[in-house]
Amino acid sequence: MERIHVTYAFSGENPKVIADLIRIEQTIEFPFELAPSWIQDQVVGKVEEITSIDKKNHLITISYNSDIAGGELTQLLNVLWGNASLFPGVKIVDLKLPDSILNNFKGPRFGIIGLRKIFKADTRPLIATAIKPMGSDAKTLAEIARTLALAGFDLIKDDHSLANQPWATWKDRVTLISAAVKEANEITGGNSAYVPSLNMPFDLVIDAAHTAKDFGAGALLVIPGITGFDSLRVIAEDDTLALPILGHPAMLGSLVTSKDSGISHGIVFGTLMRLAGADISIFPNIGGRFPFTTEQCLEIADLSRKKLGSLKPMTIAPAGGMTLERIPEMIDMYGKDAALLIGGALSRGNLADNAARMCDMVRSY
Amino acid sequence: MERIHVTYAFSGENPKVIADLIRIEQTIEFPFELAPSWIQDQVVGKVEEITSIDKKNHLITISYNSDIAGGELTQLLNVLWGNASLFPGVKIVDLKLPDSILNNFKGPRFGIIGLRKIFKADTRPLIATAIKPMGSDAKTLAEIARTLALAGFDLIKDDHSLANQPWATWKDRVTLISAAVKEANEITGGNSAYVPSLNMPFDLVIDAAHTAKDFGAGALLVIPGITGFDSLRVIAEDDTLALPILGHPAMLGSLVTSKDSGISHGIVFGTLMRLAGADISIFPNIGGRFPFTTEQCLEIADLSRKKLGSLKPMTIAPAGGMTLERIPEMIDMYGKDAALLIGGALSRGNLADNAARMCDMVRSY
Incomplete structure (x- = not known):
């Protein structure tokens, strides 16, 4: 063909x-x-x-x-x-x-197997979370990140709404959080990756990616619905960065929510994200804040993993209002080649305790 | 507020x-x-x-x-x-x-009044067309552009589907068409602007804009649904370019086609295009190939022109399957602060004759 x-x-x-x-x-x-x-x-x-x-x-x-x-x-x-x-x-x-x-596309640089090596996670799902809430100052966000890294999270990403707000500018945030996660890694001997967001002005994205890497970011978050799928591709293909890339679904909803127009969930969050080079595609799981169906979510999982030329399979991150209690069900649904992403729910009660519990649950499942 | x-x-x-x-x-x-x-x-x-x-x-x-x-x-x-x-x-x-x-946004650099000065069009609508069809070699496209420029078109844009195809690479096309339009301008004493498309890889857009200007392009076409609204803003705000920017609606349809989700037509093709800095917003007119309604089109016109801080009003370009016969009706509907964009219909019969007829019709209306 x-x-x-x-x-x-x-x-x-x-x-x-x-x-x-x-x-x-x-x-x-x-x-x-x-x-x-x-x-x-x-x-x-x-x-x-x-x-x-x-x-x-x-x-x-x-x-x-x-x-x-x-x-x-x-x-x-x-x-x-x-x-x-x-x-x-x-x-x-x-x-x-x-x-x-x-053949024009490199796809995920790391993909499922590459991420497993980085995070020393031979068979288990990856453990991911987001730093919140907007309004917190950079120091507070860094302390939250430190707590999460000490607990053993693989991926600690910026909330996708964190941009360059006065409460915590991009530079202050990325500097302090990178340092906090690095210090935690030195204590634990682990390899938690801080994942800053690159949702920023068109002409600043590439430089910011390099700045983030210099500060110590372990992965990068791109919002292709805003900065374009090709911004993700360029960042993913940059050999001088060579960092895992997370693709976020913001603004892509308009491609998928209509029953009779747009593009299927699997093609948007599976095929296109993977083609552009995302190592991890974040999407709203069933039973969270957004009404994606089981069929739609499984189509995303399928197209993230099935043969697509010589492109590596992509890790999926079902998210959007998940809780600790749902971890077993999520693993049953998606298998272990997934990143389980739980954000706000970790703050109900003691963050350190919840973070430790999540890491234990995933590692011991 | x-x-x-x-x-x-x-x-x-x-x-x-x-x-x-x-x-x-x-x-x-x-x-x-x-x-x-x-x-x-x-x-x-x-x-x-x-x-x-x-x-x-x-x-x-x-x-x-x-x-x-x-x-x-x-x-x-x-x-x-x-x-x-x-x-x-x-x-x-x-x-x-x-x-x-x-106050963070400059909006259209030229807007309605600025474009009128560039094209010496004190009161009339601007006259615009597209170079087609894909598959033609660069020399053929340049001859088409020459014919259109000799007829007196203000804006001669790349068909939005022209990218970097083997039949006419971006560089060949922009070189030859820019030269042909320049030669025609020397003959007519006019100021036809060739408008190449910047729908291209994320990391090449800014350089390509400058290359296009060096070659002689008189304006630039951006597709914010693909390269992002902020790519348009950066190109529009670049004082070393200082060229009129046309915003094209491709892929933005998913924001507007659903009756009950998305964003209104006027906000997408009016407010957001203008905020990003488009001097001209192209959108599908009623009665063409796309089923936009009169109300939706008039909302676009309204939000392109009504007060928006100190941002200049933006010229609208109703398009998408228009014909010469519809020119009087389009002027009646939108007034004269519009760019009338007719593409493929000019090729029914003799291109030069149709092009001259369109320019006469608009100038004498």
């Missing part, structure tokens, strides 16, 4: 009409009959199959010449969903990428 | 519950009762008003401390829509930004 195959679910009548609109809209955006015949044949998408489930629900598969993506993630996204995003009732539910596309 | 006011339409029951979820989710993402009281009071959003239209439709206004945006567009987007995007049934329908936020 040398072509990109995209399957769109279409809610409406006359699927042939929308199929023709999409295959042209996503390529030449030009009256088909006026295009030179070789462009009609080789550049415009081809309708491969239309399957009608009932009169108002159809599956349309269109294939595209992989050359139209020009080897770039930005244009691949444009081909998949650029102007098609403006058609209501259209949702991407399946995506098959040929090697000619996949 | 010193706080950010966001009004969410909520489709569902118990608006008080979702209002409390949102005001916490968008700020501290932490159990409210566990946060220090000053953080509860000053950092967490405040529910200002809940208006119930009926049992299942409500308007919720929440205000946020403007400090939580930290002076950055990336975090402002996160506050407005980051994790809230993951709640179904929630749509931002109104946004009021205080001066403490607006």
Whole structure:
């Protein structure tokens, strides 16, 4: 297979009409009959199959010449969903990428196996949390991080809402927390990674990633819904950084929440995150603050792990309002190739005790 | 008013519950009762008003401390829509930004009046088109651009799907088209601007903008749905570029197409584009290839022009399948402070004749 195959679910009548609109809209955006015949044949998408489930629900598969993506993630996204995003009732539910596309991407630098080595976690799930709440000063956040690192967390990430607020500027926060986690690691002999957020101005992201590494950050958090999937790719592929990358779902909700438009959960939080190079994809688990379904969550897990060219499998981090009590159920659902991310719940009662309990629960499960 | 006011339409029951979820989710993402009281009071959003239209439709206004945006567009987007995007049934329908936020942004460098000066268009609409179709080689695209520039178009933009494809690489295309438009300008004495696309890898965008200017580009096209709204801001604010910026709607459809979730058309294509610094916001007009409604289009026009701190009004470019016959109607609908953008339809018959006819129609209306 040398072509990109995209399957769109279409809610409406006359699927042939929308199929023709999409295959042209996503390529030449030009009256088909006026295009030179070789462009009609080789550049415009081809309708491969239309399957009608009932009169108002159809599956349309269109294939595209992989050359139209020009080897770039930005244009691949444009081909998949650029102007098609403006058609209501259209949702991407399946995506098959040929090697000619996949070979342009390195995917996760570490992936599941690489992260296991970094965190000396041969078989267990990774143990992750977030530093909160916004409004705390940098010193307070650093003390929270120290407590979590002393307890043995693998990944201690910035709450995704921490940016460059006056209460704790990015630089102060990253400096103090990196130092606190480093000191804790020296005490424990462990390897907790502080994960600062790179949700920041476009022209500062790359420099900030390097600054964070210099300060001692052990991994980096990117929000592709805000800074773009390609910002994640660039940070992930940077050999002078070579740090694990966590992808956060903020603002990507609009791609997935509508039942009949957008892109499937698995493709957004699985395929696209992995293609861009996330080592860990964070998404809202069932039964938390967001109404993702079991099927949607398992699709994310599946597409994070199943064969995708030679790209490494990606670790998933089901999150969004999880509690200690749910750890066994989460491991049963997702297996051990996951990072269990519990944030605010650790602060109910004594943080150090809860943190120790979470680490014990995961390590001993 | 010193706080950010966001009004969410909520489709569902118990608006008080979702209002409390949102005001916490968008700020501290932490159990409210566990946060220090000053953080509860000053950092967490405040529910200002809940208006119930009926049992299942409500308007919720929440205000946020403007400090939580930290002076950055990336975090402002996160506050407005980051994790809230993951709640179904929630749509931002109104946004009021205080001066403490607006003062961080320069907005359009040229805006309506500035563009009128550049294009010597004292009162008429601007005349815009796109170079198509993908698959054509750079020389062919340059000849098309030359024809359009000789006819007197103000703005000749890359089709948004033109990236770095083998048929016409970005560099070849931008070199040849810039030269062709320059030569045409020397013949006509006019000032047609070639508008290359900056939909490209994250780490290449800024350099490419400068390269494009060096080659002779007269304006720049950014796709914030792919490279991020903040990429547009950085390019727009760059005083060493100082070129008009066009914002394209690709991939932003997922923010607006759902009736009951996302962000209103006017806020996305009006307020956010303008805040980021677009001089021209392109969006699908009624009666074209995309089903935007009159109300949605007029909301975009309204928010592009109405007072927004000291930010200049932004030119709108209704587009997406327009034809010459619709020019009078478009001017009647939007007034003359618009750029009329007609692409593929100019190729039905003789391009030069159609291009001349469009320029005549607009100039003489």
